Amino acid sequence: MxxxxxxxxxxxxxxxxxxxxxxxxxxxxxxxxxxxxxxxxxxxxxxxxxxxxxxxxxxxxxxxxxRTTLGRLPEQPAMTNPQPEPAHITGQQMAMQLSRATRQPGMIQLGAAIPHHSFLPTRAINRALLSVTRHQQQRSAGYEFPPGSAELRQQIARRMLDAGCQVAPSEIIVTSGCQEALALCLRTVARAGDIIALESPTFYGLLQVVESLGLKALEIPTHPQHGISLDALKLAIEQWPVKACAIVANFNNPMGYCMPDDNKQALVALLGEHGIALIEDDVYGDLAFDHHRPPAAKRFDTDGKVLYCSSFSKTLSPGLRLGWVVPGKYREQMEYQKYITSLAAPTLPQLAIADFLQRGGYDRYLRQVRGQYARQVARITRAVGRYFPEGTRVTQPAGGFVIWVELPENTDAMAIFHRALAKGISIAPGPIFSAARKYTNFIRINCAQPWDEQLEAAIALLGRLTLAQPD
Ligand SMILES: Cc1ncc(COP(=O)(O)O)c(C=O)c1O
CATH class of the missing domain: 1.10.10.10 (Winged helix-like DNA-binding domain superfamily/Winged helix DNA-binding domain)
Structure with a gap:
């Protein structure tokens, strides 16, 4: 040669x-x-x-x-087509099976969307925690009642500028993760029996809250690159008394798309015209592969009806349990909801993360980790292209770290989920992302795992399990 x-x-x-x-x-x-x-x-x-x-x-x-289209990348799935009828959700307990799997030692974690610890700035966070225990002993032992630590809210307000949102620290409420923020929002804007419009597929944690509050889910067709269909949503709003709409516009979970800014603006305007609240979940917003932080839909809010939720779980550490909500015109009710739910978010992580952010270095860390996640997503997508049966389709996320995989028709994702679990691999089966248990031939893969031979072998095994399925 x-x-x-x-x-x-x-x-x-x-x-x-x-x-x-x-x-x-x-x-x-x-x-x-x-x-x-x-x-x-x-x-x-x-x-x-x-x-x-x-x-x-x-x-x-x-x-x-x-080249942006390398020959071997699988095709993307098509626009989704759920039945837009409000439905009570049942059986979201399957998500608990998934969370149990994350605790099993030796399990290859391709299921829950949790970054492997090697991607997280754990040492720097631990240093910040230690410093707070040393220098703010008394304060760290007490409650930081809602809205939460002033220092942290100030740092969050600064970061929100990157998402195009000019927000005062007094408009922010610190929560125990984004999951709590979502639950507080739904409890604030809706009552049992109300209808909530959702992207389809949708993050199962949100479906669980919708179920637990006795709300009805209205699944709206969603495009794998542009997000929720505004036309379909408009029709649904004309037909049903929709109370709120909940979306993940930036690096959606599970489809990975970033909704175009014009669509975000049009969505906020459409909901505004009908007096419908928008609950925006932006946990992946900082994880753009091209390093351009997209604006939040909240940026286009003119009357305070967009409730913005986020957390540090996907960037700094899920174990901190630190999130926040910018509830717009619902601030007072939300503060009260936070208070009666858990009195306060834990003090030590609030003070430590305020300190960590104030010292700088978060942006440097983000630049590094975005590249790592982009590489992981590319590697795993290519491995899926190599090992999965012909006809498999995979989304091409622009950020975050999950991919949504469409298996050949009639493949039973639930059967693959159980068989993979028995072989020490957890994946997230498609039906848990739908109120109506659609997506029976889809799986979601968490790519925030270090790439090595074991991981490649796990993808190859998943491919074989899929091939062994009748289709
Ligand atoms: C879209 C989305 N929202 C919220 C959460 C929950 O975030 P937190 O751990 O901050 O409660 C997750 C975690 O998987 C998620 O993917």
Whole structure:
């Protein structure tokens, strides 16, 4: 093999492993000639070969970029088509099975959307916790009653500017994670029997709250790249007395899309016209693969009817149990709801995270972890393309760390869930993402796991389990 062919082979391997992602620029010729210890003309020949093979494309005066559509990436699923009829939800206990699986030692965690600890800035957080126990002993032992620590709310208010939202610290209420924020919002804006419009599929934690409060879920068709269908939502609102709508617009769970800003604005306007509250869950908003933090739908709120929820669970650590809500015009009721539910969010993490954010470094950490998640998603998507049966479709998220996989028709995702669990692999089966238990041939995969041979073998095994299914 000639020297330039060896270089091309090396670069192909790096692209396949996700070192360079679709759309990313390869290092310049000088840098590559140093890395491979070859001449610049050898690098240029290697580039030419990769271009001929369709792996990269040249952009004038800019360099070589990995093609955005690499041949082996599976297709994306189509727009969803749920029956838009309000339904009481039953049987969300399956989600508890999933959460139990996360506690089993040795289990490969592709189920719950929890980042592996190796991606989290655990040491820096522990340092901040220690510092608070040393320097704020008395305060850390007491309650931080709602709305929560002033220092933390100030730091959150600063971060919310990145999401396009100008919010005063007094408008923020600290919660025990985003899950509590969502529950408080639903309890504030709706009563048993009310109808809540949801994306379909939707995050199962939200469905559980809807079920527990005796609310009815109205599943709205959703596009895998643009999010909830505004036309379908409009029709549904005309037909049913919808009380609130709940969405994950930025790096949706499970589909990964980022709703275009115009759609966010149109959604807020549509709901505003009908006096319907919007509950926005933005837990993945900081995790854009292209490092551009998208605005929240809250940014387009003009009358305080958007209730914004988020947390540090997907970025800093789920164990902190720290989230927040910006409840707009519902602030007083929400503060009271928080108080009667759990009196206060834990004090120590509030003070420690305020300190951590104030010291800086969070943005640096985000830049690093976004790249890591982008690579994980690319690697696992490619592995699914390699090991799963023909006809498998996979979403292409623009951020976050989950992928939504459509298996060939008639594949039973529940059967695969149980059989994978018996082999030490947890996945999230499609039906738990739907009030009507649709998506029987879908699974969601958590990609925030370190890539190694064991993980690749787990994806290969899932592929075999799928192949063994009748279809
Ligand atoms: C979309 C979404 N919202 C909320 C949560 C719950 O977040 P927290 O751990 O902060 O309660 C999750 C966790 O999986 C999630 O994916």
């Amino acid at each position: 000639k020297r330039y062919e060896q270089v091309a082979k090396g670069l192909t391997g790096q692209i396949e492993q996700g070192v360079y992602l679709p759309g990313e620029r390869l290092p310049g010729v000088r840098r590559l000639s140093e890395q491979f210890s070859v001449s610049i003309s050898t690098i240029m020949q290697a580039h030419q070969l990769l271009e001929d093979r369709g792996l990269v494309q040249a952009r004038p005066r800019s360099g070589y970029y990995v």
